[in-house]
Amino acid sequence: MGKKKTAFVCSDCGAEFARWQGQCSECKAWNTVTEFRVPSVKAAPRSASMTGYAGVVEAKIQTLDEVNLESLPRFSTGFKEFDRVLGGGAVPGSAILIGGEPGAGKSTLLLQTMCLLAQSMPTLYVTGEESLQQVAMRAKRLGLPTDKLKTLAETNVETICQLALREKPSIMVIDSIQVMHMTDVQSAPGSVSQVRESAAYLTRFAKQNQVAIVMVGHVTKDGTLAGPKVLEHCIDCSILLEGSSDSRFRTLRGNKNRFGAVNELGVFAMTGQGLKEVSNPSAIFLNRGEEQTPGSLVMVIWEGTRPLLVEVQALVDYSQLANPRRVTVGLEQNRLAMLLAVLHRHGGLQVADQDVFVNVVGGVKVNETSADLALITALVSSFKNYALDKQLVVFGEVGLGGEIRPVPSGQERLREAAKHGFKRAIVPVANKPKEVIEGMEVIGVSSLNDALQALF
Structure with missing residues (x-):
């Protein structure tokens, strides 16, 4: 077996270096350079779509006006404020990253959304930080319909995608990306290597199967999304749920959106029955x-x-x-x-x-x-x-x-x-x-x- 390649990546800006150093020479941040083990590349098996020379795949080239847009209609999340931040609703095949401080209401908002969507479309809620009993208790406390929402407690990305292929959900929630891991990556969950490869694998799965995937991400002490910067580059939409501990109001702000306007703002109020959208925040x-x-x-x-x-x-x-x-x-x-x-x-x-x-x-x-x-x-x-x-x-x-x-x-x-x-x-x-x-x-x-x- 060949020797595995090792690189050192800055978790703030994504810059790569040949050896470890205390300060990133690109963004000038200290103690952000961590070791990244590049997984070995396995030879892809030849499929029926491969003809001629090995590794050459027939692909159809077409102009943009030939692309059928009617097959990818947006669907509403059930919250007008959430739809506003997403640019009018969720797009099939999109990868969405939502972050926020602990206790801001990320899991609560997504659980409410998934329970509502489960009444009209196939959904899958994957939890890696909580047990299924804890998720069910929270849904019962919020008074949500739980008869049609399918849940899964798993942290292995390959297993999750295999089960999702069988269930064929229209939207899937990963809570959270920091606890997910891949078998081929030899590092602990939450490291730069695992977060980077897991997010890339899930994004490819979303594009190939037209599944909208919402990933929950942790934030650092300065309020930015944790993990390598490449995590924000590979996803389609980056959303931040903000709110101070002494306020019952939460603001949902879009930092990046390939399907809508950036810096869009949605306002929610935290109540005993979960998050309630505020239609007139000026008042x-x-x-x-x-x-x-x-x-x-x-x-x-x-x-x-x-x-x-x-x-x-x-x-x-x-x-x-x-x-x-x-x-x-x-x-x-x-x-x-x-x-x-x-x-x-x-x-x-x-x-x-x-x-x-x-x-x-x-x-x-x-x-x-x-x-x-x-x-x-x-x-x-x-x-x-x-x-x-x-x-x-x-x-x-x-x-x-x-x-x-x-x-x-x-x-x-x-x-x-x-x-x-x-x-x-x-x-x-x-x-x-x-x-x-x-x-x-x-x-x-x-x-x-x-x-x-x-x-x-």
């Missing part, structure tokens, strides 16, 4: 008090394919420290530092000796630049101890020159705000609608000074 994030306080403001952000109204709060207070604190929750801290410099240069407001705290209510993470103008407005409101109008909504991007830049989908944002009863809006001039929105006064501003004058 939850706008659960404000009767009395308006300084530093509080509502902004309209864009998540995937829909607008979302959230409240941003800012607190500016005199600092007793030599280096004042800059704390952000739900926003990027570097963005706050840049906006404070713009506010000083073009707004004439000096906060170098002030502690600045910023929070996005509801645990929402804002990644887009449309929150710039709302954040600056909340900072000025807190600094001047001036409460803004409760029926005011603000959005817009702020440039380094103090200019207010337009943001995408401005009309849809304004209509969403008007639907929730907001009467006044401060937006970039380019986003001001040509037609009057009934019941709303829209003020367009082109610079930071214009915005501050209109507000204060």
Whole structure:
């Protein structure tokens, strides 16, 4: 027997090295390079489809317009919020990876989905971390129909695929990919080698048999999906279920999707009967008090394919420290530092000796630049101890020159705000609608000074 080839792979970026090293030279991460044993390649048996020379398989070449798309219709998961994140439903033959913190509700959401789908199509729920009794107890506690859902407690990938060929499910859940293993790979389950080969094997099985496979993945301490980076490359859709331990709301966010929009957001509420979808998340994030306080403001952000109204709060207070604190929750801290410099240069407001705290209510993470103008407005409101109008909504991007830049989908944002009863809006001039929105006064501003004058 030949000597098995050994490589060293970075679990963060997937870079390969000839020998072990403490720091990955590609992504500069420490202690992420682990040993990876390449399995020996076995000669594939010749089949009836092979003709002529050995290893040459007849394959049909065709143009894209000849591909039949009607044979792969999407099917609903039973949850509109889940379908939204997937791009309109699950696609047969797709490989979906869903991750999240322990206790976020990954297994609960998938068990609810599979019990509903089992009433209309063949399904298979494979558990490697729990026994079948534990799964049945959870389903009974949630009040789910369990008469048609087929379950399997197994961790060997080859055995799972052999049984799936016999059962022919339309959708299959693997909970979780970190405990799966293959016989030919000589390493422990959860290692880079096992996760990499198991995910690749399952993905090939999904494509060849038109089975939608949902794999559950663990996350690291910094919130990213555990395992090699190649795991995210080989799957079709990567979803992250987020939610803090002190909040009953969970957000389902798509990080990668070959069949739909990325950064799509679905909102669920954790109840005693499992996860319940929230069809109008803006109403939850706008659960404000009767009395308006300084530093509080509502902004309209864009998540995937829909607008979302959230409240941003800012607190500016005199600092007793030599280096004042800059704390952000739900926003990027570097963005706050840049906006404070713009506010000083073009707004004439000096906060170098002030502690600045910023929070996005509801645990929402804002990644887009449309929150710039709302954040600056909340900072000025807190600094001047001036409460803004409760029926005011603000959005817009702020440039380094103090200019207010337009943001995408401005009309849809304004209509969403008007639907929730907001009467006044401060937006970039380019986003001001040509037609009057009934019941709303829209003020367009082109610079930071214009915005501050209109507000204060």
